[in-house]
Amino acid sequence: MNHERKKFHPSVMFVYFIRGIRSWLFLIFMILINSDGISLFQIAAISGILVIVILMSIFKYFTHTYQVTPQKVVVYKGLVKKRETDITYDRIQTIKQRQWFFFKPFHVVELLIETASSTPGEAEASLTAVDISLVEKIEQLRNYSRTDFQKENAAKSSTDTSFQLSNTQISLYALTDMTVFFVLITAFSFLMDWVPDRLFTNVEMWMSSLQWMISIFVFLIGIVVIALLSLLKNFVLFYQFKVKLQNDTLSIEYGLLERKVQKIPLKKIQGVKVNKQVLRNFFGMSTVELILMGGQEKEGEGMASKKVLLFPLIQTKIVYEILTDFLPTMPITEPAIQPVTKGSIWYFWRWMLLMWVPLMIGGWFIKEWVGLVFLVILIISLLYQWAKSQKQGYDIQKNKILCLQQFQGLSTVQLFIAHQNVQSFTRSSSKWLMKKDIGHIEVWFKEGDSPANFDLRFIQKEDSQFIYEHFWKNPVVME
Amino acid sequence: MMDYPLLKNQLPESIRTVWKKTSLTTFIFFLTLGIGVTSIVIYFEGLNPVWTLILTIYFALVCILYLLNFVLIKYRYQYFRYEITNEELVFQKGFIFRSITYVPFSRIQHIETEQGPFLRRENLMELVVHTAATAHHLAGLSIEDSEILRQSLLQKVEEASEDES
Numbered sequence: 001m002n003h004e005r006k007k008f009h010p011s012v013m014f015v016y017f018i019r020g021i022r023s024w025l026f027l028i029f030m031i032l033i034n035s036d037g038i039s040l041f042q043i044a045a046i047s048g049i050l051v052i053v054i055l056m057s058i059f060k061y062f063t064h065t066y067q068v069t070p071q072k073v074v075v076y077k078g079l080v081k082k083r084e085t086d087i088t089y090d091r092i093q094t095i096k097q098r099q100w101f102f103f104k105p106f107h108v109v110e111l112l113i114e115t116a117s118s119t120p121g122e123a124e125a126s127l128t129a130v131d132i133s134l135v136e137k138i139e140q141l142r143n144y145s146r147t148d149f150q151k152e153n154a155a156k157s158s159t160d161t162s163f164q165l166s167n168t169q170i171s172l173y174a175l176t177d178m179t180v181f182f183v184l185i186t187a188f189s190f191l192m193d194w195v196p197d198r199l200f201t202n203v204e205m206w207m208s209s210l211q212w213m214i215s216i217f218v219f220l221i222g223i224v225v226i227a228l229l230s231l232l233k234n235f236v237l238f239y240q241f242k243v244k245l246q247n248d249t250l251s252i253e254y255g256l257l258e259r260k261v262q263k264i265p266l267k268k269i270q271g272v273k274v275n276k277q278v279l280r281n282f283f284g285m286s287t288v289e290l291i292l293m294g295g296q297e298k299e300g301e302g303m304a305s306k307k308v309l310l311f312p313l314i315q316t317k318i319v320y321e322i323l324t325d326f327l328p329t330m331p332i333t334e335p336a337i338q339p340v341t342k343g344s345i346w347y348f349w350r351w352m353l354l355m356w357v358p359l360m361i362g363g364w365f366i367k368e369w370v371g372l373v374f375l376v377i378l379i380i381s382l383l384y385q386w387a388k389s390q391k392q393g394y395d396i397q398k399n400k401i402l403c404l405q406q407f408q409g410l411s412t413v414q415l416f417i418a419h420q421n422v423q424s425f426t427r428s429s430s431k432w433l434m435k436k437d438i439g440h441i442e443v444w445f446k447e448g449d450s451p452a453n454f455d456l457r458f459i460q461k462e463d464s465q466f467i468y469e470h471f472w473k474n475p476v477v478m479e
Numbered sequence: 480m481m482d483y484p485l486l487k488n489q490l491p492e493s494i495r496t497v498w499k500k501t502s503l504t505t506f507i508f509f510l511t512l513g514i515g516v517t518s519i520v521i522y523f524e525g526l527n528p529v530w531t532l533i534l535t536i537y538f539a540l541v542c543i544l545y546l547l548n549f550v551l552i553k554y555r556y557q558y559f560r561y562e563i564t565n566e567e568l569v570f571q572k573g574f575i576f577r578s579i580t581y582v583p584f585s586r587i588q589h590i591e592t593e594q595g596p597f598l599r600r601e602n603l604m605e606l607v608v609h610t611a612a613t614a615h616h617l618a619g620l621s622i623e624d625s626e627i628l629r630q631s632l633l634q635k636v637e638e639a640s641e642d643e644s
Binding site for chain 2: 420422423425426434444445453
């Protein structure tokens with residue numbers, strides 16, 4: 001094997017160029033926006049930027065190099081201020097692979113190598129444009145560096161477990177995607193700033209002559225636009241979404257314009273979240289998300305969510321069964337959720353009432369409609385808190401897995417976490433709550449490169465004691 | 480109060496002096512900041528009723544928070560405790576808002592010691608125990624104690640990780 005320092009594939013210059021332009025985008029925008037016509041100054045300024053970006057891209061092509069040896073991967077950067085990143089194989093958490101469409105003809109991919117400790121938001125090493133065969137090579141070297149115990153395990157679980165997202169499922173996912181509404185609201189408010197007022201006056205006059213017929217029509221068009229946007233977004237993102245379990249590594253592959261492959265060793269999985277969003281639950285569907293430890297890079301993710309989805313959409317009735325196949329090291333069974341918030345709705349409501357009732361009364365005295373707006377907010381928050389209190393629950397499973405259930409956003413979320421992945425466990429209460437035997441429990445774990453927690457609020461002491469004793473103190477041993 | 484379980488170990492008494500000093504320093508800092516802002520406001524536009532209200536609230540809050548903090552030091556000391564069991568390190572804090580946190584030895588990533596000027600004067604040291612997700616502070620152990628605790632923790636961490644692997 002050749003262990004020399006190598007340059008990346010020349011097409012990397014194009015990537016550097018695009019990234020360079022992106023970081024100058026704000027300035028380019030400012031230059032273009034601040035005058036009526038195009039002046040010589042603007043042309044000169046933009047050409048200047050282009051020349052700088054092109055020169056930087058060429059410079060980077062010549063100075064950024066890498067080396068793959070049997071012990072480690074080394075990435076070299078810089079000429080004056082030299083930086084060298086060494087990553088040994090056993091420290092690698094995940095390897096992500098991305099392929100832009102213009103990489104395809106050259107059989108080139110970008111490899112992002114991540115370890116556990118990290119600078120937030122950045123992959124520890126990025127091999128920006130390397131031959132596709134290098135993926136195999138690194139994977140082999142990484143397997144070779146693993147201990148015998150893991151190899152044994154790997155051999156056992158090497159079945160061809162796989163999952164694929166059908167186009168119908170992508171469509172259903174897209175049509176029940178509620179985040180699109182937020183995108184649309186942002187886009188709309190942005191548009192409002194740019195469209196001249198005159199247009200609105202015209203539209204208003206036109207509307208009042210045709211009245212409600214038009215309003216309904218516009219509303220329907222709006223919905224269709226949202227749906228189409230959502231479909232477009234989700235097809236670009238999840239096109240041919242595939243998950244495979246090979247040896248003890250999960251490999252997730254997806255994307256239309258930019259094909260991504262993410263390889264996750266099973267032992268790096270901290271926990272699993274099963275999300276049952278209201279709309280999707282209606283169709284009997286759930287979403288499964290993985291909680292990983294390690295620096296999750298954010299660069300170039302664009303529309304993609306930062307979450308690692310194992311199954312963007314899957315039938316709720318088979319989800320627990322299929323999870324066991326995919327995560328043999330963390331056998332999850334269907335939880336028998338123990339509800340915990342009996343008759344303590346008051347605790348969920350009290351702060352809401354304390355905050356919004358005075359505001360509502362105060363608002364009413366200023367303007368009646370202000371009071372009404374606060375009343376609506378109050379009712380929505382009370383309903384939301386009610387849902388929260390109703391959905392809270394837990395289950396302790398064999399093999400030391402704790403399942404905690406909460407209502408978040410518009411979803412019922414179940415967190416499954418094994419004892420060894422909980423970093424710390426907290427029981428808390430207050431002087432007054434304690435008298436009523438009410439308290440909270442909280443588990444802390446690591447998600448990506450930051451701490452995360454999940455809690456059950458205002459639960460009875462007997463429940464928190466049960467969780468403490470059966471999960472934390474004396475974990476249930478698998479039969 | 481009787482049935483509220485308290486952990487075994489308390490910090491040395493002298494930590495209260497450190498807390499008092501820290502509290503006073505913070506108070507002086509925010510007071511100076513307030514005075515600074517007031518002078519700037521008076522210099523540039525004069526005190527109108529809105530500014531007077533804002534600044535009064537600010538100074539009142541700073542004083543009340545300082546007084547509360549100062550008065551509660553006694554309680555904080557009483558209820559700030561820790562314990563080392565066979566498998567884990569346990570932290571307790573708060574009397575009104577109470578919490579007990581359990582950290583198994585095998586999750587401890589590293590242990591840090593810190594010593595600011597106030598702690599140094601009292602010959603105390605702060606021990607910070609890091610897990611992959613959280614950091615737990617034991618403010619103010621005597622230098623010898625913190626060294627002993629650090630050593631014994633390190634040993635237990637090692638034993639625990641040997642057991643797990």
